Amino acid sequence: MSVLSGSVTTTRPRRLDEEGLPFDDETAPNPFRAIADPAEVEARMGIVIVGHVDHGKSTIIGRLLADTGTLPEGRLEQIKDLCARTSKPFEYAFLLDALKDERAQGITIDAARVFFRTPKRRYLILDAPGHVEFLKNMVTGAARAEAALLVLDAGEGIQENTRRHAYLLSMLGVRQIAVVVNKMDLVGCRQEAFDEFARELGAFLATIDMTPAAIIPVIGRDGDNLAMRSTTMSWYTGPTVLEALDAFRSQGEGVEGPFRMPVQAVFKFTNDGDDRRIVAGTIDSGRLRVGDEVVFYPSGKRTRVKSLEAFNRVAPSVAGAGESTGFTLAQQIYVTRGELATLAHEPQPVTATRIRASIFWLGARPLQLGRNYTLKLGTARVSAHLEHIERVLDASTLESVTGRTAVVRNEVADCVIKLRHPIAFDRASELAATSRFVLVDNFNISGGGVVRDALTAATPRTTSTGDGAVVALRPSVLWLTGERGAGKSALARWLAGRAEHSGAKVEILDDDTVGALFPAGESRQEQDLRARRLAWLASRLEAHGAAVVVAIDSADEEARRYARSIASEFVEIHLNASPEILEARGRSRDGLAYEAPVQPELRLDTGRLSLDEAGAEVIAWLQEWSSQS
Amino acid sequence: MSTTLTAPTASRASRIDHLDQLEHRSVHLLREAYASFPHLAMLWSIGKDSTVLLWLARKAFFGHVPMPLVHIDTSFKIPEMIQYRDRLAAEWRLTVIYGQNEEALAAKQTFPDGNVDRLTCCGNLKTEALRRTLSGEGKRYRFDHKLGKYVVDTNTEPYTGVIVGARADEEGSRSKERYFSPRSGENNWNIADQPPEFWNQYATEFAPGTHVRIHPLLDWTELDIWEYIERERIPTVSLYYDQGKGERYRSLGCWPCTKSVTSDARNVQEIIVELKSGRFANIAERSGRAQDKDDGGGLESLRREGYM
Numbered sequence: 035m036s037v038l039s040g041s042v043t044t045t046r047p048r049r050l051d052e053e054g055l056p057f058d059d060e061t062a063p064n065p066f067r068a069i070a071d072p073a074e075v076e077a078r079m080g081i082v083i084v085g086h087v088d089h090g091k092s093t094i095i096g097r098l099l100a101d102t103g104t105l106p107e108g109r110l111e112q113i114k115d116l117c118a119r120t121s122k123p124f125e126y127a128f129l130l131d132a133l134k135d136e137r138a139q140g141i142t143i144d145a146a147r148v149f150f151r152t153p154k155r156r157y158l159i160l161d162a163p164g165h166v167e168f169l170k171n172m173v174t175g176a177a178r179a180e181a182a183l184l185v186l187d188a189g190e191g192i193q194e195n196t197r198r199h200a201y202l203l204s205m206l207g208v209r210q211i212a213v214v215v216n217k218m219d220l221v222g223c224r225q226e227a228f229d230e231f232a233r234e235l236g237a238f239l240a241t242i243d244m245t246p247a248a249i250i251p252v253i254g255r256d257g258d259n260l261a262m263r264s265t266t267m268s269w270y271t272g273p274t275v276l277e278a279l280d281a282f283r284s285q286g287e288g289v290e291g292p293f294r295m296p297v298q299a300v301f302k303f304t305n306d307g308d309d310r311r312i313v314a315g316t317i318d319s320g321r322l323r324v325g326d327e328v329v330f331y332p333s334g335k336r337t338r339v340k341s342l343e344a345f346n347r348v349a350p351s352v353a354g355a356g357e358s359t360g361f362t363l364a365q366q367i368y369v370t371r372g373e374l375a376t377l378a379h380e381p382q383p384v385t386a387t388r389i390r391a392s393i394f395w396l397g398a399r400p401l402q403l404g405r406n407y408t409l410k411l412g413t414a415r416v417s418a419h420l421e422h423i424e425r426v427l428d429a430s431t432l433e434s435v436t437g438r439t440a441v442v443r444n445e446v447a448d449c450v451i452k453l454r455h456p457i458a459f460d461r462a463s464e465l466a467a468t469s470r471f472v473l474v475d476n477f478n479i480s481g482g483g484v485v486r487d488a489l490t491a492a493t494p495r496t497t498s499t500g501d502g503a504v505v506a507l508r509p510s511v512l513w514l515t516g517e518r519g520a521g522k523s524a525l526a527r528w529l530a531g532r533a534e535h536s537g538a539k540v541e542i543l544d545d546d547t548v549g550a551l552f553p554a555g556e557s558r559q560e561q562d563l564r565a566r567r568l569a570w571l572a573s574r575l576e577a578h579g580a581a582v583v584v585a586i587d588s589a590d591e592e593a594r595r596y597a598r599s600i601a602s603e604f605v606e607i608h609l610n611a612s613p614e615i616l617e618a619r620g621r622s623r624d625g626l627a628y629e630a631p632v633q634p635e636l637r638l639d640t641g642r643l644s645l646d647e648a649g650a651e652v653i654a655w656l657q658e659w660s661s662q663s
Numbered sequence: 664m665s666t667t668l669t670a671p672t673a674s675r676a677s678r679i680d681h682l683d684q685l686e687h688r689s690v691h692l693l694r695e696a697y698a699s700f701p702h703l704a705m706l707w708s709i710g711k712d713s714t715v716l717l718w719l720a721r722k723a724f725f726g727h728v729p730m731p732l733v734h735i736d737t738s739f740k741i742p743e744m745i746q747y748r749d750r751l752a753a754e755w756r757l758t759v760i761y762g763q764n765e766e767a768l769a770a771k772q773t774f775p776d777g778n779v780d781r782l783t784c785c786g787n788l789k790t791e792a793l794r795r796t797l798s799g800e801g802k803r804y805r806f807d808h809k810l811g812k813y814v815v816d817t818n819t820e821p822y823t824g825v826i827v828g829a830r831a832d833e834e835g836s837r838s839k840e841r842y843f844s845p846r847s848g849e850n851n852w853n854i855a856d857q858p859p860e861f862w863n864q865y866a867t868e869f870a871p872g873t874h875v876r877i878h879p880l881l882d883w884t885e886l887d888i889w890e891y892i893e894r895e896r897i898p899t900v901s902l903y904y905d906q907g908k909g910e911r912y913r914s915l916g917c918w919p920c921t922k923s924v925t926s927d928a929r930n931v932q933e934i935i936v937e938l939k940s941g942r943f944a945n946i947a948e949r950s951g952r953a954q955d956k957d958d959g960g961g962l963e964s965l966r967r968e969g970y971m
Contacts, residue, residue, distance in 0.1 A: 170859035177861030
């Protein structure tokens with residue numbers, strides 16, 4: 035007995051009794067698997083299902099999977115077995131809530147991924163949890179989606195999370211949405227009740243600038259209007275849920291926009307005689323061709339694309355949005371992770387150190403005025419200071435409040451953020467992908483946002499740091515940290531050399547200059563104590579106008595924090611290289627455990643950078659820093 | 664200020680198909696991992712998934728694999744898997760490292776020795792061996808390309824980023840994974856409190872003593888894997904194919920706990936035809952893996968404690 039014996043939308047499934055299995059006939063053709071040529075199928079579309087807790091999202095997906103025959107038998111057997119053993123009635127939702135914890139609590143705790151296909155295309159269904167504590171999981175699911183199903187319970191109507199989720203969808207950029215009014219049996223499957231919902235919902239969605247593609251009355255448990263048209267609600271003539279899914283348009287990647295590629299890394303793998311220097315990244319929008327003139331922001335450096343590179347295929351002559359690519363440059367300019375690659379003849383991005391942004395906060399710890407966070411936009415990573423909270427919007431009531439000093443979990447706010455150094459981006463109204471950022475608080479991504487506007491734009495840096503350029507170091511403590519062999523002393527000397535003729539006072543504190551008076555010590559305690567003593571000395575030298583470059587072993591995070599706390603201008607530079615390189619440079623095997631800094635101002639991979647490149651990186655950072663403060 | 668950004672040229676040259684889409688995302692994730700973790704390793708089980716992952720690394724890094732490949736050798740792996748591992752290591756100039764729970768093996772605390780049940784055996788020979796190999800407490804054996812054999816690795820630095828080939832469609836608990844999934848010092852996975860992940864931003868910051876698992880293959884299905892193997896002509900271990908006995912392995916593990924499936928698919932193309940035919944549609948991919956069945960959530964319990 036096949037569930038699906040005819041056309042998808044007109045045949046009703048056999049009603050399932052407690053024992054009945056929907057797929058006990060393997061031989062009947064299944065229209066959802068009968069795809070002649072998968073190459074004809076579009077790339078997979080991500081669909082997120084959101085809504086208030088207990089409104090039946092997981093049941094709807096479970097039932098859709100069952101009715102379309104997309105389930106592996108093992109899964110259904112496993113869940114049914116477990117239900118039988120624990121004397122619980124089988125529910126379709128259990129198919130998704132496959133984790134033990136969830137079965138115990140009866141709520142979905144994460145955005146489960148489910149694969150699914152119709153004759154039209156493949157889907158990746160993301161089941162987002164409705165429970166308020168798990169909003170961050172809903173955001174995780176929704177951000178991957180191209181379209182959304184918003185589920186609500188006909189018996190309960192529009193609830194807090196219905197509004198919150200709809201608002202977040204609009205902020206996350208999910209514009210295609212269908213509303214599923216579930217449990218219609220609770221209102222007697224009446225058309226008047228449904229029409230009332232549809233009016234109320236339409237009005238609410240209009241306030242947040244969203245237009246649903248369809249509003250569909252369903253009974254998830256029985257499958258009415260999911261894969262099959264309902265016979266009990268014959269008054270409804272709109273699409274079923276499956277039809278609504280197939281009607282969503284796949285948002286082709288942003289090929290139409292200007293070229294934007296955040297630089298992930300610049301690779302130079304020298305083994306086997308490979309001398310390519312490849313700028314690598316994933317294209318957010320637009321396209322890139324061999325010969326194009328590229329400009330990197332915020333540095334403003336420019337050159338032409340010499341070649342596109344690829345492994346195990348013919349090197350392409352063009353690469354477009356959505357592609358992870360790599361290219362070599364006609365001239366060897368120094369660019370690094372965090373810059374935004376653009377094209378010279380296209381609209382430029384914005385470069386700024388102060389931005390106005392809309393933010394949603396997910397962290398358990400509130401977003402506090404005056405505190406510092408790490409902001410990550412594209413591949414750029416910068417220390418960010420929350421300067422002003424303009425207004426806070428309660429995402430469930432959409433009321434706005436001014437004069438707040440903190441934004442708590444699940445709230446949305448408009449804020450002004452000051453950045454430690456300039457980054458490149460686009461305004462949300464102009465180009466969504468490169469306007470999006472996250473805020474990291476204490477190792478955790480705790481919020482997301484979009485840049486609305488730049489408040490003070492820094493102009494791209496034009497100064498050269500080429501060979502022999504003289505650089506003035508202002509009074510400050512430049513603390514170089516890293517394991518032995520990372521290249522601290524060499525870099526300190528390089529920096530001091532560049533500053534020598536600038537008139538700046540520069541002091542180096544490293545093993546060569548202070549080793550005799552302040553011996554390195556054997557134990558961890560001795561090493562820490564030495565780091566603290568030298569930190570104090572450095573802060574005094576700084577107070578008298580010197581730029582102090584410290585390059586000693588400082589394995590202890592606590593000691594470095596102390597150094598930061600007593601200096602007035604402190605720049606922590608973390609030097610690192612692969613273990614193989616460090617060992618080749620003489621790092622001892624019994625070295626004291628090194629605690630890498632959590633948020634240094636600058637990280638340098640001295641295994642991949644030459645000394646000149648590392649030095650140039652530091653100077654570029656210092657120049658940007660000086661230009662803004 | 665208010666102009667909408669539109670480039671002058673706008674016609675799309677070629678459509679990205681779904682394998683391209685998967686490849687691009689995986690490559691992006693691999694590069695993010697490489698940029699974020701100075702002590703990065705990739706787990707290589709020798710199976711089809713982690714071998715596709717290895718291939719994707721060569722894509723991401725333009726023919727290079729700039730990180731060690733860690734293999735947990737339970738000593739009960741099917742011998743052909745080990746031969747295949749060492750052949751690719753030599754041909755592709757890979758940094759291959761293996762580790763094992765030598766104490767448990769010496770004390771015969773294994774299921775094949777008849778002293779513990781399957782789950783405990785997995786716990787000893789995989790989970791614990793993996794934990795100790797990643798942390799550097801356990802011995803690491805590195806393939807020395809000059810000597811052509813394994814030597815004890817002098818690097819005992821803990822790996823802070825570990826790339827794993829788990830796929831969401833394999834099994835329930837894996838569908839809950841993040842691309843970047845922080846683990847505690849004891850390798851534990853806190854499923855209820857995972858970091859949010861959106862807009863290509865991942866949990867690349869991590870507290871001292873913790874590490875991050877990276878899952879570039881999360882969105883791939885079994886069929887995707889085989890179609891990609893075919894498209895790219897990736898070499899795979901012959902255990903996946905029928906050698907004339909009318910059976911093949913669909914998922915590879917230790918010989919005492921891995922069963923073959925009835926199949927006469929002799930090559931990649933025939934496996935793809937077989938998968939598309941729906942012959943296995945109602946049989947879970949890991950159904951031949953006995954440890955999954957030993958309690959209500961066998962693999963899930965293992966994964967919470969650090970199993971791959």
